[in-house]
Amino acid sequence: xxxxxxxxxxxxxxxxxxxxxxxxxxxxxxxxxxxxxxxxxxxxxxxxxxxxxxxxxxxxxxxxxxxxxxxxxxxxxxxxxxxxxxxxxxxxxxxxxxxxxxxxxxxxxxxxxxxxxxxxxxxxxxxxxxxxxxxxxxxxxxxxxxxxxxxxxxxxxxxxxxxxxxxxxxxxxxxxxxxxxxxxxxxxxxxxxxxxxxxxxxxxxxxxxxxxxxxxxxxxxxxxxxxxxxxxxxxxxxxxxxxxxxxxxxxxxxxxxxxxxxxxxxxxxxxxxxxxxxxxxxxxxxxxxxxxxxxxxxxxxxxxxxxxxxxxxxxxxxxxxxxxxxxxxxxxxxxxxxxxxxxxxxxxxxxxxxxxxxxxxxxxxxxxxxxxxxxxxxxxxxxxxxxxxxxxxxxxxxxxxxxxxxxxxxxxxxxxxxxxxxxxxxxxxxxxxx
Amino acid sequence: xxxxxxxxxxxxxxxxxxxxxxxxxxxxxxxxxxxxxxxxxxxxxxxxxxxxxxxxxxxxxxxxxxxxxxxxxxxxxxxxxxxxxxxxxxxxxxxxxxxxxxxxxxxxxxxxxxxxxxxxxxxxxxxxxxxxxxxxxxxxxxxxxxxxxxxxxxxxxxxxxxxxxxxxxxxxxxxxxxxxxxxxxxxxxxxxxxxxxxxxxxxxxxxxxxxxxxxxxxxxxxxxxxxxxxxxxxxxxxxxxxxxxxxxxxxxxxxxxxxxxxxxxxxxxxxxxxxxxxxxxxxxxxxxxxxxxxxxxxxxxxxxxxxxxxxxxxxxxxxxxxxxxxxxxxxxxxxxxxxxxxxxxxxxxxxxxxxxxxxxxxxxxxxxxxxxxxxxxxxxxxxxxxxxxxxxxxxxxxxxxxxxxxxxxxxxxxxxxxxxxxxxxxxxxxxxxx
Numbered sequence: 001x002x003x004x005x006x007x008x009x010x011x012x013x014x015x016x017x018x019x020x021x022x023x024x025x026x027x028x029x030x031x032x033x034x035x036x037x038x039x040x041x042x043x044x045x046x047x048x049x050x051x052x053x054x055x056x057x058x059x060x061x062x063x064x065x066x067x068x069x070x071x072x073x074x075x076x077x078x079x080x081x082x083x084x085x086x087x088x089x090x091x092x093x094x095x096x097x098x099x100x101x102x103x104x105x106x107x108x109x110x111x112x113x114x115x116x117x118x119x120x121x122x123x124x125x126x127x128x129x130x131x132x133x134x135x136x137x138x139x140x141x142x143x144x145x146x147x148x149x150x151x152x153x154x155x156x157x158x159x160x161x162x163x164x165x166x167x168x169x170x171x172x173x174x175x176x177x178x179x180x181x182x183x184x185x186x187x188x189x190x191x192x193x194x195x196x197x198x199x200x201x202x203x204x205x206x207x208x209x210x211x212x213x214x215x216x217x218x219x220x221x222x223x224x225x226x227x228x229x230x231x232x233x234x235x236x237x238x239x240x241x242x243x244x245x246x247x248x249x250x251x252x253x254x255x256x257x258x259x260x261x262x263x264x265x266x267x268x269x270x271x272x273x274x275x276x277x278x279x280x281x282x283x284x285x286x287x288x289x290x291x292x293x294x295x296x297x298x299x300x301x302x303x304x305x306x307x308x309x310x311x312x313x314x315x316x317x318x319x320x321x322x323x324x325x326x327x328x329x330x331x332x333x334x335x336x337x338x339x340x341x342x343x344x345x346x347x348x349x350x351x352x353x354x355x356x357x358x359x360x361x362x363x364x365x366x367x368x369x370x371x372x373x374x375x376x377x378x379x380x381x382x383x384x385x386x387x388x389x390x391x392x393x394x395x396x397x398x399x400x401x402x403x404x405x406x407x408x409x410x411x412x413x414x415x416x417x418x419x420x421x422x423x424x425x426x427x428x429x430x431x432x433x434x
Numbered sequence: 435x436x437x438x439x440x441x442x443x444x445x446x447x448x449x450x451x452x453x454x455x456x457x458x459x460x461x462x463x464x465x466x467x468x469x470x471x472x473x474x475x476x477x478x479x480x481x482x483x484x485x486x487x488x489x490x491x492x493x494x495x496x497x498x499x500x501x502x503x504x505x506x507x508x509x510x511x512x513x514x515x516x517x518x519x520x521x522x523x524x525x526x527x528x529x530x531x532x533x534x535x536x537x538x539x540x541x542x543x544x545x546x547x548x549x550x551x552x553x554x555x556x557x558x559x560x561x562x563x564x565x566x567x568x569x570x571x572x573x574x575x576x577x578x579x580x581x582x583x584x585x586x587x588x589x590x591x592x593x594x595x596x597x598x599x600x601x602x603x604x605x606x607x608x609x610x611x612x613x614x615x616x617x618x619x620x621x622x623x624x625x626x627x628x629x630x631x632x633x634x635x636x637x638x639x640x641x642x643x644x645x646x647x648x649x650x651x652x653x654x655x656x657x658x659x660x661x662x663x664x665x666x667x668x669x670x671x672x673x674x675x676x677x678x679x680x681x682x683x684x685x686x687x688x689x690x691x692x693x694x695x696x697x698x699x700x701x702x703x704x705x706x707x708x709x710x711x712x713x714x715x716x717x718x719x720x721x722x723x724x725x726x727x728x729x730x731x732x733x734x735x736x737x738x739x740x741x742x743x744x745x746x747x748x749x750x751x752x753x754x755x756x757x758x759x760x761x762x763x764x765x766x767x768x769x770x771x772x773x774x775x776x777x778x779x780x781x782x783x784x785x786x787x788x789x790x791x792x793x794x795x796x797x798x799x800x801x802x803x804x805x806x807x808x809x810x811x812x813x814x815x816x817x818x819x820x821x822x823x824x825x826x827x828x829x830x831x832x833x834x835x836x837x838x839x840x841x842x843x844x845x846x847x848x849x850x851x852x853x854x855x856x857x858x859x860x861x862x863x864x865x866x867x868x
Binding site: 020024025120126131132133134137138141142143144145146273275278279280283290291292293294295296297298299300301304306307309310311313314315316317318321322324325326328329330331332334 | 454458459554560565566567568571572575576577578579580707709712713714717724725726727728729730731732733734735738740741743744745747748749750751752755756758759760762763764765766768
């Protein structure tokens with residue numbers, strides 16, 4: 001680890017991201033990949049033979065994680081519990097760890113950062129959230145003097161591609177999903193994308209960084225985009241909104257006795273003038289509000305071989321630069337301190353929002369009156385009520401936009417709509433981000 | 435500088451930004467402002483008495499910069515040569531320096547970074563470009579594995595506010611400037627804002643970071659927004675463009691023998707779908723293209739007390755964290771290496787662009803033919819020619835949009851237009867960013 005010799009990197013995983021890492025770090029004087037663990041070492045890989053003729057390739061990730069000749073561990077294999085084991089072993093052996101592993105950092109990040117702290121070793125994971133877009137590092141360093149009050153992110157490229165095309169081309173949901181799969185954005189099983197869980201993992205990592213609070217994805221309000229139709233896209237557009245799947249975390253309930261943390265993933269209506277509204281196609285973006293810096297947005301590609309490898313290698317080169325200078329302090333790379341007092345999650349019924357509600361009703365004269373009465377009983381004030389034509393089978397779309405209310409009131413009205421005979425169904429309910 | 439005691443900060447300047455720095459760093463256990471130099475120490479400042487009862491206040495910046503009890507120098511006084519002197523003295527005394535001084539970093543950044551390197555001490559200046567938006571740190575760390583191919587930034591809030599309002603409200607230039615001054619965005623003397631020089635300073639700093647090349651503002655193509663009229667805003671809008679003042683730096687001329695660097699500040703026509711096009715009002719944004727990460731954009735407030743202090747304090751806390759860990763290496767904070775081979779600046783005539791040209795002509799039948807002939811002689815192919823009505827005094831606006839050409843050809847046509855009797859004037863020429 002002297003200032004003159006190259007830092008030796010151990011790499012676990014040599015799939016898409018690993019290949020990008022190998023390409024970006026080729027022929028550097030300050031560091032080189034010397035040990036690699038892959039599932040099938042016998043498989044011939046052109047790029048490895050060309051870029052890394054001297055590297056030792058094996059099948060045992062733990063051997064790479066703990067090898068005495070490895071100075072820094074780079075984990076891009078994925079997996080949750082196994083990856084945690086490798087990273088823990090490396091940290092205990094005093095080796096800095098760089099990972100792109102979102103699922104593992106969301107699930108075991110709390111334990112891993114404690115281990116890094118205990119052993120005074122950096123643990124870096126820029127690429128675990130939105131690939132190469134610098135988010136983790138700025139939250140740790142450049143924004144350190146801020147109290148973050150809100151963050152909201154478009155963190156899943158598949159969903160954003162689908163919603164963009166549904167809005168721009170009038171595509172239906174199924175066609176949009178097929179196209180996302182054809183373009184290679186969506187997984188073969190897209191459940192975690194469209195269901196919001198992928199966004200939730202990233203939000204969990206960001207929430208720990210920005211608010212010092214560990215929130216499990218299982219405890220968040222989690223709604224995907226599977227119920228969004230082209231009808232809602234068009235109506236939102238007419239109201240001046242875009243529909244985006246967002247991960248949102250904000251401090252809430254300052255008026256309540258106990259400060260609450262409001263963390264959720266769901267599609268929202270977003271005014272078209274909001275910076276996130278113009279984030280199109282497979283791009284990701286994180287919008288952050290700090291008490292000093294004000295509004296910020298970070299925008300870029302949130303996935304892909306080279307964008308992800310860019311994030312991994314940025315972390316690697318930061319650690320390498322510090323090691324080459326002969327001084328590697330954990331504190332310079334440490335995550336912001338966790339809060340000593342865990343904040344309760346805001347109950348869903350206490351969310352304050354405007355609501356967009358689309359009802360499919362019978363086309364009878366009294367139906368708008370019935371709707372108005374139900375809203376009145378729930379204490380829900382309306383900004384507008386619009387009837388959208390009549391379908392072939394004699395049904396009407398009635399769209400409500402409410403004023404700002406607690407979600408409990410909205411849910412009370414939705415229950416009453418569901419129980420009402422002249423209302424066929426509550427086709428869609430979406431919150432507005434104001 | 436042990437891990438247990440607070441790091442002692444010396445502050446030069448306690449105006450708007452200094453006040454913000456004092457507020458953001460109040461009551462921290464890891465660092466405290468112990469020495470302050472201000473122009474008028476006798477002036478009573480409530481916030482200083484409250485937040486910093488123990489600080490020593492003096493009138494001598496150099497004494498603070500070199501004081502043995504100051505661990506880190508924070509320079510927020512402004513000025514060019516004097517500030518360089520203070521910072522150089524602190525670096526030579528082994529003290530890390532944090533500055534928000536754009537003019538000084540643009541003018542003397544080359545010398546200052548060499549001094550920091552020589553004395554193995556960090557020199558940080560996040561707030562010198564676009565206040566608290568993290569730009570400098572990501573270019574140094576998270577994006578370190580990228581070869582930056584292009585950057586383009588909206589780096590002056592005054593100009594962006596004016597252009598936004600001219601586009602949205604149809605304001606004329608003078609009214610927009612008055613409003614920007616009334617809102618406190620523009621300086622009393624707005625020459626450096628609207629003339630583009632403020633943008634050029636920031637671009638010079640970013641160009642050194644992203645391309646490893648020192649380019650003086652005096653060598654850049656520099657055009658401000660003073661010639662933009664509401665007529666051009668409207669016409670651009672009809673063509674599907676926004677008009678923004680951008681600082682642009684890109685590697686150019688790969689087809690030429692010698693690689694050239696294309697660095698310039700001028701208003702551009704930007705497709706409305708470009709992420710920079712929706713950056714409104716006083717907000718700033720930097721769009722960056724890296725060979726691995728792809729397109730990125732960073733967006734936020736580029737000025738103001740707390741946004742600027744946020745950038746300064748992020749740097750301060752990064753250095754403090756490293757010092758508290760007992761390990762402060764210059765390499766961990768070092769700027770990217772300067773290129774050994776200076777790149778020549780691309781000559782203006784070799785810029786490749788599409789051009790928007792508005793001509794005021796006499797309303798005679800042959801004028802479009804004349805224009806077409808002139809363009810043909812200059813080898814300039816046109817995408818469209820549109821005549822916009824006739825004014826009261828019998829003049830017509832004729833708007834040309836060319837195909838992609840070298841600027842030399844465009845200039846040749848402009849000269850011929852100026853020499854042509856039926857053409858009253860070349861009212862506006864703008865480049866398109868494709």
